[in-house]
Amino acid sequence: MTTDPGNDAPVRVSFRDVRVEFPTAHGPMRVLDGVSLDIRQGEFVSVIGPSGCGKTTLMNILGGFVQPSAGQVLLDGRPVQGPGPDRGVIFQEYGVFPWLTVRRNIAFGLNLSGNKVPRQEQQAIVERYMGLMGLKDFADHYPKHLSGGMRQRLALARAYAVRPQFLLMDEPFGALDAQTRSAMQDLLLEVLQTENKTVMLITHSVEEAIYLSSRIVVVTARPARIRTVIDVPFGYPRAEDVHEDPRFAQLRAQIRELVMQEYAAQARQAVRLSD
Numbered sequence: 001m002t003t004d005p006g007n008d009a010p011v012r013v014s015f016r017d018v019r020v021e022f023p024t025a026h027g028p029m030r031v032l033d034g035v036s037l038d039i040r041q042g043e044f045v046s047v048i049g050p051s052g053c054g055k056t057t058l059m060n061i062l063g064g065f066v067q068p069s070a071g072q073v074l075l076d077g078r079p080v081q082g083p084g085p086d087r088g089v090i091f092q093e094y095g096v097f098p099w100l101t102v103r104r105n106i107a108f109g110l111n112l113s114g115n116k117v118p119r120q121e122q123q124a125i126v127e128r129y130m131g132l133m134g135l136k137d138f139a140d141h142y143p144k145h146l147s148g149g150m151r152q153r154l155a156l157a158r159a160y161a162v163r164p165q166f167l168l169m170d171e172p173f174g175a176l177d178a179q180t181r182s183a184m185q186d187l188l189l190e191v192l193q194t195e196n197k198t199v200m201l202i203t204h205s206v207e208e209a210i211y212l213s214s215r216i217v218v219v220t221a222r223p224a225r226i227r228t229v230i231d232v233p234f235g236y237p238r239a240e241d242v243h244e245d246p247r248f249a250q251l252r253a254q255i256r257e258l259v260m261q262e263y264a265a266q267a268r269q270a271v272r273l274s275d
């Protein structure tokens with residue numbers, strides 16, 4: 001179960017003075033700078049900051065898709081070498097295979113070598129997630145016949161089905177309508193209740209970050225540095241009524257202010273660049 005893991009839980013992820021630069025026509029562009037952060041077993045860490053500041057890049061390093069230009073990211077003490085089935089990644093864009101039906105998309109990760117699940121168990125898992133995501137009636141449909149929101153639910157089902165130890169989620173609910181978004185947030189909390197996962201979520205929604213996380217990392221305008229890390233004072237299991245807690249509103253105001261300051265810094269940078 002994901003609860004406040006306290007300081008006794010082992011550190012699973014360690015960003016150590018990470019810098020990332022991408023080559024551009026005008027020279028290297030620094031996207032992350034001096035990022036150091038430990039994430040313990042069972043923590044739910046959200047990252048919030050201005051658009052384009054480097055949040056996805058931060059997640060991509062942990063996912064093993066991007067190598068740091070300097071510094072290290074350690075997973076259980078070992079440098080991340082590349083992607084692996086221990087880390088389930090949900091991208092902003094729908095992470096589904098267009099050539100596979102709903103059922104086969106969900107089963108895909110259960111057939112990979114190193115992670116193979118017996119056929120009967122596979123069927124049970126696929127049925128469970130189709131049910132939870134409201135996709136049962138579309139089991140044999142291809143993604144092109146699903147709505148955008150349904151495709152995103154399919155991407156979530158695929159990631160949850162393999163039961164990865166880590167969930168890396170980049171704006172996973174951004175494309176959903178408000179009602180589905182809220183249902184998907186609750187479903188995620190439910191999944192975390194039964195499976196002890198460590199989660200990193202990137203979101204633009206301050207409410208979502210507070211509702212789901214145990215810690216919130218606010219990052220600066222590009223290059224992203226850690227501006228501050230905020231402990232969320234609510235335990236788990238967490239229910240909708242935390243939205244009414246006065247501390248929720250205080251936290252929301254505090255984080256909004258920080259994010260707005262970083263958007264303002266980003267706008268000032270843009271003006272300087274155009275001078």
Ligand SMILES: Nc1ncnc2c1ncn2[C@@H]1O[C@H](COP(=O)(O)OP(=O)(O)OP(=O)(O)O)[C@@H](O)[C@H]1O
Pocket residue numbers: 022023031050051052053054055056057058
């Ligand atoms: N592989 C890459 N090569 C070159 N530039 C890249 C690469 N990946 C990201 N960038 C650039 O790095 C900057 C940060 O991108 P990133 O996607 O990490 O930001 P973000 O904070 O996740 O943005 P958003 O909130 O809008 O999703 C952007 O200017 C982007 O264009």
